[in-house]
Amino acid sequence: MTKSADTTYDLVVFGATSFVGQILTQYLSDSYGVAGEVKWAIAGRSESKLNALKSGLGTGAAELPVILADATDEQALKAMCEQTRVVISTVGPYALYGEPLIKACVDTGTDYCDLTGEVQWIGRMVERYEDQAKASGARIVHCCGFDSIPSDMGVWFLQQEAEKTFGEPCQDVRMRVKVAKGGLSGGTVASIINLAKEAAADPKLRKELVNPFSICPPDHRSTVRQPALKGAEFDKTFNAWLAPFVMGAINIRIVHRSNALQNARYGREFTYDEAMMTGTGTKGRLTAYGVTAALAGFLTASAIKPTRWLVEKFVPQPGEGPSPESQKAGFYDLRFVGRTQDGKTMITKVTGDADPGYGSTSKMLGEAGMCLAFDVPADQPGGFWTPASVLNGNLLDRLTSKAGLTFEVVETR
Numbered sequence: 001m002t003k004s005a006d007t008t009y010d011l012v013v014f015g016a017t018s019f020v021g022q023i024l025t026q027y028l029s030d031s032y033g034v035a036g037e038v039k040w041a042i043a044g045r046s047e048s049k050l051n052a053l054k055s056g057l058g059t060g061a062a063e064l065p066v067i068l069a070d071a072t073d074e075q076a077l078k079a080m081c082e083q084t085r086v087v088i089s090t091v092g093p094y095a096l097y098g099e100p101l102i103k104a105c106v107d108t109g110t111d112y113c114d115l116t117g118e119v120q121w122i123g124r125m126v127e128r129y130e131d132q133a134k135a136s137g138a139r140i141v142h143c144c145g146f147d148s149i150p151s152d153m154g155v156w157f158l159q160q161e162a163e164k165t166f167g168e169p170c171q172d173v174r175m176r177v178k179v180a181k182g183g184l185s186g187g188t189v190a191s192i193i194n195l196a197k198e199a200a201a202d203p204k205l206r207k208e209l210v211n212p213f214s215i216c217p218p219d220h221r222s223t224v225r226q227p228a229l230k231g232a233e234f235d236k237t238f239n240a241w242l243a244p245f246v247m248g249a250i251n252i253r254i255v256h257r258s259n260a261l262q263n264a265r266y267g268r269e270f271t272y273d274e275a276m277m278t279g280t281g282t283k284g285r286l287t288a289y290g291v292t293a294a295l296a297g298f299l300t301a302s303a304i305k306p307t308r309w310l311v312e313k314f315v316p317q318p319g320e321g322p323s324p325e326s327q328k329a330g331f332y333d334l335r336f337v338g339r340t341q342d343g344k345t346m347i348t349k350v351t352g353d354a355d356p357g358y359g360s361t362s363k364m365l366g367e368a369g370m371c372l373a374f375d376v377p378a379d380q381p382g383g384f385w386t387p388a389s390v391l392n393g394n395l396l397d398r399l400t401s402k403a404g405l406t407f408e409v410v411e412t413r
Contacts (some may be wrong), residue, residue, distance in 0.1 A: 009039045009084040010373045012067060013090035014101065016042035017049040018313040019321045020145075023362040024090065025035045029057045031366070031402065034064045036037030038370070041065035043080055071097040077104035088369040089114040093194045095121040096301065102129055102140065109136035109382070111372045115145030115365050116294050117250040120198060120205055126384045129279055137382040141392060144253050144368035145361035146352075149387050150334055150405070151175055151251035151274065153396060154350040156388040157407045160348050163384055169266045170346060173255075174227070176238060177276035179244055182322065182330035182355035192246075196299050212272075215253050220260035232288035237337050237347075240277040241284035243291035248274035254386050267341075288339035295399055321358055330355025335410070347411040353404035363403035371395045 013028070015021045025042055032038040034057070042064060044050050050066045057064065067083070069076035081087060082106045089116055091097050094116040098203050106129045107110040116122065122142050143152070159169045199206050208214045212226045233242045246249075251274055259266040279286035300307075322330070334350045352360040368391060375394035387395060399405040 001044045004267075007083055007085050009041050009065070011038075011085040011086040011088060011368075011369045012041045012043050012044045014069065014079060014080070014089045015089050017044050017046065017053050018090045018360055019405035020358060020365070021090040022180065023327070024088065024335075025053060026057060027362050027366050029061060029064070032129060032370075034060045034173060034320040038373075041067050041084070043067040043069050045070040050131050065249065072100060072214075074100050074104060078108060081105055081108040081110040084110060084398075086111045086369050087115070088112075088365060090365075092116060092118075093190050094118050095194055099125065105140065106128040106133040106136050106138045109138050111139045111141075113141040113144045113365065113368045115147075115361055115374060116142050117145075117247065118195060119250050119253050120195060120208065122384075123208065128214060132385050133382045135382070137381060137384055139372060139412045140384045141363075141368065141372065141387060141390060142384070143250060144339050144365045144387055146249040146324045146332075146356040146364070147247045148254040149368070149399070150332070150350045150352065150356075150366045152254050152386055152388040153248075153399065154334060154348065154407070155255050155266070155272065156258065156347060156392060157350070157396060158348045158391075159350065161409050162338055162340065165346065166340050166344050168340055169216065169270075171265075171267050171269060171341045171397040172271045173336055173338045174237075174272070175245075175251070175274040176240075176242070176337070177274070178238075178333040178349075180209050180276075180330075180332040180333050182326070182332070184358050185332060185375055192299075200304065209249065212252050213256055216257050216260045220256075222269050222271070223273055224269040226271055229273060229275045231277075231292050232285060234285075235275070235277070238277060238335065240280055241288040243278050244295055245274045245276045246295060249309075255388075258388040259388040261386060272370070276345055327355040328377040330359055332356045332360070340369070340389050345411075346412050348407065348409050351406045360404065364399065364405070366378065367403050368395060371398055 013021060013025055015027050029038060042050055047068055054061045054064050067080050069080045077100055087105060087110055089101055095118050102125050105112050155173055162170045199209055213221055228243050229242060235242050252272055255272050277289060278284045331354045336348045338346045354360040371391045372396050376390060
């Protein structure tokens with residue numbers, strides 16, 4: 001069952017007045033207009049804030065429709081979903097506010113995408129609603145921002161190229177963040193703090209968080225030990241020191257779920273990990289140890305009630321984030337090293353032309369929504385998908401032609 005194309009809107013941005021929602025709305029307005037071929041609307045709980053957002057979008061934005069709905073009002077959410085084929089949600093932390101909208105989407109057969117990086121919440125939503133999504137035809141796609149489109153689509157692209165060049169996929173892939181420049185947002189910090197808080201109170205969740213297959217179907221596992229960088233380490237491929245990458249916790253799980261949903265296209269014993277480069281020599285080594293210690297300290301402080309208030313006091317609050325100038329000045333360069341079972345190697349890179357968490361994320365999220373609305377085949381089954389497993393090459397085309405990303409092969413040997 002697929003939702004009829006004659007709904008009022010192609011897509012609705014829910015949470016349009018949030019920090020990311022405002023950037024996303026401006027991107028859609030600039031890229032697709034307001035009264036053009038794409039029929040879209042903005043939604044949220046405050047009519048005054050939504051109208052103020054419209055007034056800042058420029059000429060013609062007065063025609064942009066507004067839908068009022070609160071994240072806790074199931075009837076209003078269902079009414080919103082009934083008017084559109086796709087909902088893009090920016091209302092987080094999703095573990096606190098996201099479930100009613102997921103329920104409304106699967107009830108009405110409405111496609112959905114978001115930018116969550118909250119693996120514990122994704123697991124709960126899959127467990128509670130996947131059967132219903134399959135029945136209603138709703139395609140639910142989490143993690144359509146910096147976590148996890150560059151990683152997920154980066155691996156998908158590398159494997160496509162490996163199959164063309166080597167005749168087989170790479171059994172082992174490692175992603176390394178060569179450089180990433182961008183500001184920190186209150187929404188991202190709030191999500192990380194909430195995850196640390198949940199994990200501290202739930203032994204079962206702590207066990208799930210060390211399982212790279214935690215959001216894969218139960219029958220998708222590997223007997224090969226998965227790599228897991230926990231501290232400073234030297235990478236001979238790039239002659240650089242490494243430190244853990246904070247987004248790796250979600251990206252790794254999304255990549256494994258993509259492999260599972262593509263019938264183990266990357267191989268049953270596929271291995272994957274992520275880390276960030278910190279430089280060469282003594283300086284790179286010290287930086288790697290410093291990043292490792294800082295990350296561990298932040299997560300520990302966030303998990304313990306006596307120190308959590310201190311963390312929350314000094315980090316950006318929800319609704320806060322980098323300036324427009326900082327977003328435009330940001331960028332990232334990710335490197336992927338893939339190796340086949342018999343040792344053939346391919347190195348690829350993915351770059352983005354704006355701040356990863358906001359400037360680039362807004363464009364990726366917008367194009368994921370557009371891809372769901374216009375590019376996914378009508379007979380694509382409902383369920384909980386990943387960017388690579390359901391949007392695949394269509395999304396890659398949109399990312400490179402509209403969203404400022406590049407995907408390229410650097411070396412094969």
